Amino acid sequence: MKQIALYGKGGIGKSTTSANLSAALGESGLDILQIGCDPKHDSTRMLMHGEWIPTVLDLVRERGDAGIAVDEVVFRGYAGVRCVEAGGPEPGIGCAGRGIIATFQLLERLGALDGDVIVYDVLGDVVCGGFAMPMREGYAEEVYLVTSGELMALYAANNIAKAITRLSARSRKKCALAGVICNSKNMEGEEDLVREFASMINSEMVACIPRSRTVTLSELNRQTVIEYAPESEQAEVYRRLARTVVENDRTSIPTPLTIDELEDLARRFVQV
Numbered sequence: 001m002k003q004i005a006l007y008g009k010g011g012i013g014k015s016t017t018s019a020n021l022s023a024a025l026g027e028s029g030l031d032i033l034q035i036g037c038d039p040k041h042d043s044t045r046m047l048m049h050g051e052w053i054p055t056v057l058d059l060v061r062e063r064g065d066a067g068i069a070v071d072e073v074v075f076r077g078y079a080g081v082r083c084v085e086a087g088g089p090e091p092g093i094g095c096a097g098r099g100i101i102a103t104f105q106l107l108e109r110l111g112a113l114d115g116d117v118i119v120y121d122v123l124g125d126v127v128c129g130g131f132a133m134p135m136r137e138g139y140a141e142e143v144y145l146v147t148s149g150e151l152m153a154l155y156a157a158n159n160i161a162k163a164i165t166r167l168s169a170r171s172r173k174k175c176a177l178a179g180v181i182c183n184s185k186n187m188e189g190e191e192d193l194v195r196e197f198a199s200m201i202n203s204e205m206v207a208c209i210p211r212s213r214t215v216t217l218s219e220l221n222r223q224t225v226i227e228y229a230p231e232s233e234q235a236e237v238y239r240r241l242a243r244t245v246v247e248n249d250r251t252s253i254p255t256p257l258t259i260d261e262l263e264d265l266a267r268r269f270v271q272v
């Protein structure tokens with residue numbers, strides 16, 4: 001079983017990438033569990049055709065966790081992907097990791113934390129006290145950083161790289177960087193910039209996902225690209241990413257950049 005986690009700045013497209021990755025993996029016959037942890041609880045929504053599934057934290061809050069059954073928290077979405085939303089507090093409050101911890105504990109007790117690949121889609125915001133939890137507890141064995149070429153996205157990715165470095169030194173559990181995914185904003189020089197960033201932090205850019213109208217259209221139709229436009233070039237991009245994730249056995253301990261190094265890098269590639 002592979003346990004992967006996608007991290008990155010809020011709004012960078014982690015949920016879209018995670019859902020399409022899970023759909024592509026599910027389509028290839030693998031048993032996939034996707035767990036979203038975000039107060040918006042919309043990580044799995046496109047896999048569920050727009051349905052908002054109940055969150056673990058809401059159920060636990062209402063009823064305590066003793067009487068909760070598997071089918072109240074795990075829902076089958078497109079291509080058989082099992083979907084879970086950890087949930088969280090009202091936006092802006094933060095739950096210091098309670099959402100994701102409650103979810104791990106409940107799924108383990110129910111024997112549902114299994115499958116060929118578990119995809120964690122976790123808010124990468126450092127103000128969220130729980131963002132490092134899947135790494136610290138040894139659930140996020142392979143971390144993928146999702147970033148664009150924008151400085152703030154790279155800054156967030158670099159911060160997460162710092163957390164991986166710190167946690168991999170302290171924790172006995174496995175937690176390493178498996179690659180960088182460029183979720184393009186269509187900036188000039190962006191792909192080269194993200195590739196160079198990945199190499200400077202001792203990793204590799206494993207995919208570059210072009211900005212595409214197909215993504216917008218699919219989401220308006222409440223589906224993943226894999227389901228809505230299976231023949232599209234964009235669907236192929238996600239399928240290639242899925243193959244890369246399955247085959248990837250190169251992980252590394254990142255070497256994060258200083259702010260000056262990060263800014264110098266951005267200046268080298270972006271036309272001003």
Ligand code: SF4
Nearest residue numbers: 088095097099128130
């Ligand atoms: S662990 Fe973080 S992302 Fe998850 S619900 Fe809590 S505050 Fe939100």
